Amino acid sequence: RKEVEQDPGPFNVPEGATVAFNCTYSNSASQSFFWYRQDCRKEPKLLMSVYSSGNEDGRFTAQLNRASQYISLLIRDSKLSDSATYLCVVNPMNTGFQKLVFGTGTRLLVSP
Amino acid sequence: NAGVTQTPKFQVLKTGQSMTLQCAQDMNHNSMYWYRQDPGMGLRLIYYSASEGTTDKGEVPNGYNVSRLNKREFSLRLESAAPSQTSVYFCASSESGGPTYEQYFGPGTRLTVT
Numbered sequence: 001r002k003e004v005e006q007d008p009g010p011f012n013v014p015e016g017a018t019v020a021f022n023c024t025y026s027n028s029a030s031q032s033f034f035w036y037r038q039d040c041r042k043e044p045k046l047l048m049s050v051y052s053s054g055n056e057d058g059r060f061t062a063q064l065n066r067a068s069q070y071i072s073l074l075i076r077d078s079k080l081s082d083s084a085t086y087l088c089v090v091n092p093m094n095t096g097f098q099k100l101v102f103g104t105g106t107r108l109l110v111s112p
Numbered sequence: 113n114a115g116v117t118q119t120p121k122f123q124v125l126k127t128g129q130s131m132t133l134q135c136a137q138d139m140n141h142n143s144m145y146w147y148r149q150d151p152g153m154g155l156r157l158i159y160y161s162a163s164e165g166t167t168d169k170g171e172v173p174n175g176y177n178v179s180r181l182n183k184r185e186f187s188l189r190l191e192s193a194a195p196s197q198t199s200v201y202f203c204a205s206s207e208s209g210g211p212t213y214e215q216y217f218g219p220g221t222r223l224t225v226t
Contacts, residue, residue: 004154031211032211032212042219042220043202043217043218043219043220044155044202044217045217046214046215049212049214087154087155091211098143098206098209098210098211098213098215099157099160099170100155100157100215102147102154102155102156103154104152104153104154105154
């Protein structure tokens with residue numbers, strides 16, 4: 001089983017739609033969680049951290065479910081500019097140092 | 113601020129050739145990382161440097177060496193390139209190795225080994 005698993009998609013949605021991605025992780029001792037965004041042929045960039053209480057940043061909401069070991073990302077009112085690959089990232093922290101484990105990404109395509 | 117810079121952007125090597133990928137950051141970060149990204153695999157950590165003067169192996173270190181030249185620079189060397197090392201290589205840095213610190217990535221180097 002992969003440490004971090006995501007549905008690769010693509011998710012094709014119209015502008016204005018709400019879309020949700022899930023990600024599961026295998027290490028129950030994982031300490032911190034992130035969503036990164038990667039545009040085609042570009043570097044990953046942090047979208048948001050995921051906290052136990054859940055967090056929201058504008059149109060984006062991230063949730064963590066430790067009992068079921070999954071993380072979710074909800075995007076409301078999708079924009080064309082949201083088209084990208086979304087990487088679920090987990091930090092096991094079992095060595096005391098941040099060594100991130102990346103999922104393979106979920107591709108989102110927002111159409112007019 | 114330029115953030116994290118990488119050179120070269122593209123490189124084609126023949127099997128057995130060597131090369132060094134350069135990475136520099138201007139954010140005064142303590143920790144630096146080298147990843148490779150392959151289709152269907154996600155980013156995988158090759159080596160990291162928790163602080164100046166230290167380096168450690170990541171998930172896929174075989175065939176690579178690194179040097180943390182100073183606080184700003186972290187280079188990755190391929191001594192004898194193999195086709196399996198065809199990949200996109202990203203350098204990243206973070207303020208420290210603590211659990212909440214964001215990693216900032218460079219633009220990547222696309223390497224093809226024939």
